[in-house]
Amino acid sequence: MLLFKTAAALKSHLSSLDQKARLGLVPTMGALHRGHAALVERAFRENDFVVVSIFVNPTQFDNENDLNNYPQTLEPDMELLKEISKDIMIFAPTVAEIYSNKVAAKTYDFEGLDRVMEGAFRSDHFNGVGTIVETLLRMVAPDKAYFGEKDFQQLQIVKNLVASQQLPVTIVGCPIVRESSGLALSSRNERLSKTLRKEASFIYKTLVTAKKKFGTKSAKEIMQWVSEQFKAHPLLELEYIEIADSETLTPILKKQQNRKYRAFVAVYAEDVRLIDNIALN
Template sequence: MLVFKTKKELLDHISILPKTNELGLVPTMGALHTGHVSLVQKAVNENQTVVVSIFVNPTQFDNKEDLAKYPHTFDADLELLSSVSEDILVFSPSADEVYDKKIKAKKYDFEGLDTVMEGAFRDDHFNGVGTIVEALLLLVKPNRAYFGEKDFQQLQIIRKLVKQQQIPVEIVGCPIVREPHGLAMSSRNERLSPELRQKGAFIYDTLLTAKEKFGMKSANYVIDWVKGQFKEQEKLELEYIEIADVETLSPITTKKENIKYRAFIAVYADGVRLIDNIAL
């Protein structure tokens, strides 16, 4: 496995690869888990060469404390990646290397996709995400880039980004990977106590029941029901629950035929912020 710390080193290696090689990119912030492995495995299955970036992007954190607490497990990450393939190319640059010593996010117009849900609670988050994803796509020039559906809003924004910037890449969304009790896999889960990790399963259980109710009840009824469930929970604080059109991400109150919907949720578990979603 080769590890590159600079853009030049990575580009020099990519330049000597056969021109017929299809290239896959899996952008990550490290602290890798089984969910990341599923993305990397899919990329390895579908491309001759795979680049995995490990970079904790400072411009997408609106909370400096959250950035400081983000786990760094580089050696363990490399070991996990090697279990998938020894041929993976790892790009692990510094912030100054990525941003040319000007660590600042670009401004985008995502046509409202970024103003709801996560965007309403995390200032400039998606400008930071867009900045690093665009930079990686333009650097690596992959045929395909892989993202998990746990961050479904982010996935839709990245699809919008590549369309707006006319970047020739296929954005591949991959299903949410869950822990045995249902909690969506996340690097943040490492900050949870075993008790809270188990308790976090309540989030997915609630989404499953909400999906059942959505087939019979109105969107407002389901939202109010979910809010009521969390009022009875200790150590789990609901930040938001929304039901939205998967294309526009606009919250809905009235269901319409031939429109696909998803329920989106954010919950604090003893100060650790967890997100999840489910197709309805």
């Protein structure tokens, strides 16, 4: 397994590979779990070589405490990746390597995709995401890059970024991986107490019921029902529930035929913020 700390070293190694070989990239912020492993495994099935980046990106955090508390676990992450393949290339740059002397995000026009849901609650979050994703895609120049659907809004924004910047890469969205309870796998889950981790399965159970209701109830009725469920839960606080078009992320006004919709939620379990989503049709 090869570990690179600088873009120059990574690019030098990549240039020595067969230029006809297919290259996959899995961008992560570390604290890897089975959800990340599923992305890496798919990347290996579809490519000859795979780069996994591990970088906690400061410009996508709107909360300094959240940034400071984010786990940095490079050695355990490398052990997890080694179990998948010893041929993985790990790119773990420093903040200075990515941002030089100025830690700041670029400003993008995501055509409104960034103004709803996460964007409405996390100022400049997606500019930070766009900055690091564009930087990594230009540094690594992969054929395909892999992102999980748990961050479905981010996935749509990355696709928009690639199109607007005319980057020669295919963005691959991968299904959400869940714990046996239904809780979406996330590095943040490790910050939950045993009790909260058990109770947080309520998020997915509520989404599953909302999906069942979508066939007969209006979006407004479903969102009101979801809100009432969380108001009655003593340990979980709903930040938002939104039902939106899967492609445009536009909040639903009235169901239309031949359109796909998803339900999106953000929930606090004490100070841990959890997000999830589900396809409704």
